[in-house]
Amino acid sequence: MGLWRKSGWVSQGLSDTKLKEGDLLVLWGPQDRLEELTKHNGFLVFMRFVAKAKIRSKMGLSAAIMLASIVAAATAIVPPHIAFLTGALAMVLTRCVSVSQAYESIETKIYVMIAGVIPLGIAMEKTGVDKLCAQFITTYTQGWPALALLLVFFWFAALLTQILSDAATTVLLAPIALAFAKTASVSPTAAVVTTTMGAVAAFLTPIGHHGNLLILTPGGYKFSDFMKIGLPLTVLLSLVTAYLSLLVWPIQS
Incomplete structure (x- = not known):
């Protein structure tokens, strides 16, 4: 149990x-007792959280x-x-998770959305x-250094992801980034990676x-x-991402 006031958390007494x-x-506490609070006029229930027992013996x-799955995929x-x-x-065969838990963890809405955006x-x-x-972007960014070009795509994705999901933003902007990289002195991989990182930078708004x-x-x-913290964080992430992308995938001649 915890109590928070404007002055901060009350942890004692x-x-x-x-x-x-x-x-x-x-x-x-028990679910039935917590349900009683929802009927009380003096309390407003913000968020319900139902915890499930964890099988700690299966953690290792x-x-x-x-x-092993990550290593197998990373090493091809x-x-x-x-x-x-x-x-x-x-995980299922070793009973780390049950079949029902595995099904419950599947976010079907995400798959439906991606299936619609990919086409x-x-x-x-x-x-x-x-x-x-x-070509439209190239017209206005002609002569810009490669770092600035990558920053343009990062921020384009970072702003678009505030209203779309990261997956939808990536699917929409990746083809544009690839086409742009072919007309500019930027590695296609660097352009796509920068765009993808921008798509997950959802720090600017709630x-x-x-x-x-x-x-x-x-x-x-x-x-x-969110803007106070998210803006400096997004600026820092954009600079680091663009710089490292150019370092790992150099400029094309």
Whole structure:
């Protein structure tokens, strides 16, 4: 149990502390008792969290399976999809997770969204829209250094991902980045990697990622709070990503 006030967390003497308006409580207990609070006019339930028992005896085994899957995929012993599918199957067979838990962890909405966005990316490539967008960008960035060009794509992706998911942003912008790299002195790999990193930089707004929304109200944050922290963090990430991309994948001659 925990108690948070505007002055900070109250960690001592909770049993003797009188509740005040605006107090934020973190409670643990039987589900039926917690349900009673939802009917009480004096409390507003922000977020329910139902914990599940963890099989701690399987921690080492599950970590070993995960590590083996990553190593197998990274070293190209087997294709990545085979490595991770085998790892997932091993988790179930060794009872690190149950079949029902495995099914519950599948986010079907993500797969449906990606299945819808991928054809859009392919259509952009087939119809030449990606080349048209690349030519438009080239017109306004002609003569720019490679670092600046990568920063353009990073920030384009970072801003778009605030309203779209990272997967959708990557699928939409990757064809444009590839087409642009062919007309500029930039490695295609560097352009795509920079764009992908920008697509996951969802720090600028609370709507950029569902995790941001989860902590917005309970944490007492404002929209501007994300900008205060997210903007410097995104600037730093963009510079590091663009610089390392050029270092690992040099400029094409």
